Amino acid sequence: MADYLSISDSERKEMLNFLGITDVDDLYADVPMALRRKKFALAEGKSQQEVYNAFKELAARNATYRSIFRGAGSYNHYIPSAVKSLASREEFLTAYTPYQPELSQGILQATFEFQTMMCNLTGMDVATASHYSGATAAAEACVMCAGAAKKVVTFANVNPDTLETVRTYLEARGIALEVLPALDGFAFLPDEGTGADAVYIESPNYYGILEDTETVIASAHAQGAKVIVGGNPLALALFKSPGELGADVAVGDAQPFGIPMSFGGPYLGYMAAKKEFMRKLPGRIVGETADAEGRRAFVLTLQTREQHIRREKATSNICSNQAHCALTAAVYLSLLGPEGLKETAIKCASNAHYLAAALAGVGAKLFYEREFFHEFVTITPYKASAIAAALEKKGILGGLPLDEHRILWCCTECVGKADMDEVVKTVEETL
């Protein structure tokens, strides 16, 4: 058994002696006797070697795939070795929240740089240090934007986990959520009568489709509603940013930026907004300042928004966030730079368009005739699960069956022509 303790038996005795007691039990004098447990019904500890082997065996009970064509909120991208190596440096990994700035300039500066990257990608003025996931970032943004009307509007084509999370957060605060249908997989906001404080739209949406965000923003603003734009941030390497299109807040999950799929978490929710929201944003923000000698220094700032100061009146209860994931994403983005990121996005999109055309060629037609980024939906009546199973047999994680007929596919830069041709062949055989 490993216990990670640094006190030897003789030191323990010495310390107890120093305290004038004979048994560590004496330190628990305030715990009522009736509550104290004689026995702790938990297995014996194990050696590190045994633990490692046990987990290796557990890990082996998960299937591993030769190629992955599933996204829907979790994306299989190549993670450069330098990302893993630099992010796993002990100082970054084990440090606490940087409440002591003199000892934390490294993590503070990295977070400041991450905020800058997210502002640049989204076209916004201010970004937070991170949120638990894209889903909670969207939820907190909706809460932030809700006002007198106590109503938020969204569309049926947003990520379902995000939609459920938004609903949970809004219901708790007594804010209504209206989900408008998305015909053809496309969001449409009526020109009047929405009666909402805010509109949440995703582009690319859950089906990978690029929305006409600009029109929705104009319509929402004409009705006095703020607009929160969600989506996969990799798409921001190519397309006009939410800020440029006039959105008030941008949210999403930056897991595609160097963070492993890891069965759904930890991921990296981000939130960026126009300047007017600076003092309303939930969660930590790092700012630049100087010390008494004029040296550049970074600190957690605008803290009066937060729970440790404002308690029940705080803009959010968030304390721990996903700081280490933000650091990882910053390393990833620094390594790829604008060109590397654009090329990655182009490769994902080119692969997806190749696969979509090839699948259509064998009878799995596009369900939505809309421009998409790197995810798309096919229709194959009553064949969705058969296709998934056939691919599974070949060690391929196929697209996500949405129902008996439709499959949501995703291509990243990790797949090549040969992988895609194999998928097409398998689908052809199944149909």
Added chain:
Amino acid sequence: MKQYTNTHEWVELLEGKAYVGISAHAAEELGEVVYVDLPSVGAAVTAGEPCCELESVKAVAEVNSPASGIVDAVNEQLADSPEKAGEEGVWIFAIASPVLAEGLMSEAEYLASLE
């Protein structure tokens, strides 16, 4: 002449308007003010109710209005120089046709209450 509340605001009537600020004691407790969330001109305020916030780096202080009425003016210089809100005699906002809260104290009574 200034009158004080037990929540450390002062109010002074000048030409029919009530000018409001915070006491030196409150300013010292709060520390350097870094942001003032001013009320909107035209907003109705109620005596004894919070209507504006002062922030330091690590604390937030609500300013309770010492009078009921309509906000007639706010001290615009606080937007750029919020630290001035804690300075002796600097007003934060003014109330038109004010109805003063009950139980206001004179300066001497207020200072005695701090003992």
Added chain:
Amino acid sequence: MKTVFEKSVKGRCGVMPAALDVERYDFDADRLRDGLVLPELSEPEVAAHYTALSKRTFGVDDGFYPLGSCTMKYNPKLNEEIAALPGFRDAHPLARADKMQGSLAVIDTLSAYLAGITGMDAVSLQPCAGAHGEFTAMLMVHAYHRSRGDEGRTKVLIPDSAHGTNPASAAMAGFEVVTLASAPDGSIDLADLRLKVGEDTAALMLTNPSTLGKFEKHVLEVADIVHEAGGLMYYDGANLNAVMGVVRPGDMGFDLVHLNLHKTFSAPHGGGGPGAGPVCCKAELAAFLPDPQVVRDKKGFRFGRSDWSVGRVSAFYGNFGVCLKALAYIVTLGGKGLRAAAETAVLNANYLREKISYFYPVGEGRCMHEFVLSMRKLRDETGVTALDVAKGLIDRGIHPPTMYFPLIVEDALMFEPTETASKETLDAAAAALKEIVDLAYTDPAALHSAPHNTPVGRPDEAGAARNPVVKG
């Protein structure tokens, strides 16, 4: 130090994706952006930048880290390697559950262990941090009362010594917060509780041991009072490290618990996250846990849903990778090891407290895993503040304790040495504190200007808040 943007040189690039082997797809030009600014650096430059930043960051392997209420224990390297096993790291959350039995077994096993440790019946690992767990539990409290047609329970009772997340979480879940006064020793003032509890009480949120490091002696009485009024008892697990294996929240009368896997169960803090904040509850509350839940049938593990669930609180299944590290820790230590960790944490805290007992301790008797000192007397006598003492510790290679918390103690410094600190470390910390106190009486200016041995001195925080510069 220059930012990564200031080091950028146009045209450099660290990593490019492999070349396309299908036709390049071109989007309509009117969709495209221009002017994306990100750093342009070679890989060696990126490596140098982040290595330099890491050297300006203080981790648990870099020195003593006695941050009260944060449980900065050693983060085992083994757990990191386990979380990086390809079978876990590359697992897609939407792969078929029958193909992901390893991951589901991790969720199920950890849930069972946490239920055992807390004396609860059901668990959700979905909440991503302690505060997220609190929020989830408050949603469950709301759903529970509503399911019984008990709509009038709108208030949550919270002691004034609680972490700020407690009132913030209760408010986010739609409750009104009622603050309970603490007795001077940090325990609940029972008279105040009796006055404020009633048929509008939804729950009481309690941290035990308290943020003053004292076990709530009257916890059973508190639970009786709240239960009699029809309210639920919620346990904030921030301080579980003192008592795991010794006493269980479930036996103390609590109905719901959240845990901090990044504190108590050794997952790293990551410079502020990710953590994990599982919620554990008694059987009668299980139906309200977030969706989805892992269930087991004769074919193995699968995901299930409950009609009564409060819904989702995040994407997928929460911070799975963090949960994995916590499970590795629990399996390594076992029951005895966990209890030994708690006991040693309490021993270390009492030892350090006794060593510096002349140094204005708060409260009488023994402490649990942490204790609070008040710098009020030192400030009155020398002008040296709790902040000055904290910064003086930095110059002596020690991360400061938690400052100015709990709010009910003037000029508080809160120490939590944890069980992984050695005796030499504790002795050295006591010596450093003594040196600082002596210095306060002879040369207070030296402490007002501390720290001196760091890349930067005290930053101008007021300036940062007044004129926020939040991007480069």
